[in-house]
Amino acid sequence: MFQGFWDLCWSHDLKTRDHLLREAVRVAKMKQYMDQIPVKRDDIAKDPELLFGRMKEHIGTLELGHFPGDRELFYKLYHLGKDIDLLEYGLQTIRQDRVIASLQVHSGLFRTFIEYGLRQKNGRNWLVTEAEKFFEGLSKEQVLPEGVKLTLLTDNYIVAVLLKTYYVDQPAVRVIQGSIYHPLPLNESFDAVLSVPNFGLKLEEQDIQMREAEGVAIQYVAPLLAPGGKLMSVLPARMMFQSGAIGEWRREMNNRFPVSAIHVLPEGLFRPYTSVKTYLILFCNEQSGADIQLGRYKLISSTLQEVDVIGYKQAAFQQLEDWRIELLLDQDSQTLAAFQQAAIPKIKLKAAADLFRGKSILKQDLQPGSVSVLNISNLENGEVILNQLETIQEEERKVRRYEVLSGDLVMTCRGTQTKLAVFPGHSQMVIASANMIVIRFREQVDSMYAKIFLESSVGLALIQSFQRGTTVMNLNPADVGEIEIPLWPMERQLAMSQQYREEKKLYMDTIQAATKRWEQQKEQMYTELF
DSSP states (O other): OHHHHHHHHHHTTOOSHHHHHHHHHHHHHHHHHHHTOHHHHHHHHHOHHHHHHHHHHHTOSTTTOOOSSOHHHHHHHHHHHTTOOHHHHHHHHHHHOSSSOOOOOOHHHHHHHHHHHHHOSSOOEEEESSGGGGHHHHHHOOSOOTTOEEEEEESOHHHHHHHHHHTTTOTTEEEEEOOTTSOOOOOSOEEEEEEOOOSSOBOOOTTOSOOBHHHHHHHHHGGGEEEEEEEEEEEETHHHHOOTHHHHHHHHHHHHSOEEEEEEOOTTTTTTTOOSOEEEEEEESSOOOOOEEEEEEEEETTEEEEEEEEEEOHHHHHTOSSOOHHHHHTGGGSHHHHHHHOOSOEEEHHHHEEEEEOBOOOGGGEEEEEEEEEOGGGEETTEEOGGGOEEEOOOGGGSGGGBOOTTOEEEESEESSOOEEEOOOOSSOEEEBTTEEEEEEOTTSOHHHHHHHHTSHHHHHHHHHTOOSSSSEEOOHHHHTTOEEEOOOHHHHHHHHHHHHHHHHHHHHHHHHHHHHHHHHHHHHHHTTO
């Protein structure tokens, strides 16, 4: 049914998302009018002239503009679209739009919001921002819980008209226009608010300190909370741990609207819009003193279910520099907790080294040349395999900033697993690819010592806590620079590095000797067979 309606619109050059939504709304409004006149409805519906005339008379042009066609086109659109579920049509139209990639939120998250809202004791005045993102959830939740007043906010005019048309017979649902990326002119307060801001956008307004769209949106929405009200929002990984302005934002938000819960959301919940790691945050307009709930959600039969939930003291949470809750959830092994609480001095990588990402190199750029390229495939068993380096033809001065020097620690920042190695040096110039981060230590830290720590269970947990992606790794040099490593005296570092090298050499020699003996024994047994 949707496809036929789309095809007819497309054939008359009505191709944009707003075009497709507008004409579906026009048809829905006409259907609502026709349902009010059942006696004459069939006669009007069969006559293109009468149908077109009634549409112009009763719907007019003020709300939806002039109809971009003749009576025959409207007649066809009406009969194709009069029985369409307008909300489901809106959902599918937004999903199939290739020009504007709009996030659609999984219905399970909307159901979770309803469950949280129903737990509120003070009232049931709810707000859902950027309502076009929640069409799936709205479509599945046809009947609101008793006593709930729901306000749907959108900055898109046609979406607002569509929602008003769909909910015309539900007085408990109100639709208003406004953007969460600007101050909202709303005088009332809400007991529960749901907001999933756009990920990764930077705003250009001159009078704001925080430019990340996610942070700006929450700053503008949170003040709408009633006393004791809760704001449920989704944030990408970088908002949980990035320092600077984002770190200041976290502190300010937790002071004004304390965090009451954080959950890791399931992988792929927002695909195909994004594959970044996401978190569900609950901000509250009260100082309750209760433990913060930390945990994970699993998607089971289209429902989000809590797992691995722990309580965390408010006072302890206030002391955290970031919200990397995986580190807190994984502390049941006590190893990470022991490291964090140990009295040994620690130093952030950014304070002990220069970090940079390599150069983006396309496959067609690889050719015989004077500059070698270090990539993920060149790291095996913690070593750099120099005889497998590919090359490019480029002037050395143009790629000097990506050069890898002897003693640099290199680590993968993309791919499916973390690999680390100390670069041994090479006879010709070597640069890192964009899949690698180069860590060049100064005099305080030995590269091999740092590698030993980072490939330990604690080190890998710290690296993964800065992971922005899900299945495919995505690490940023600035984030990696925030990792702390134990700062032992250089003598101890060098002694540990030397012991590591010796033990690894012994291990490899033992493996080689055992492999050689096994091959010899097999050959001997084979010769005894005949």
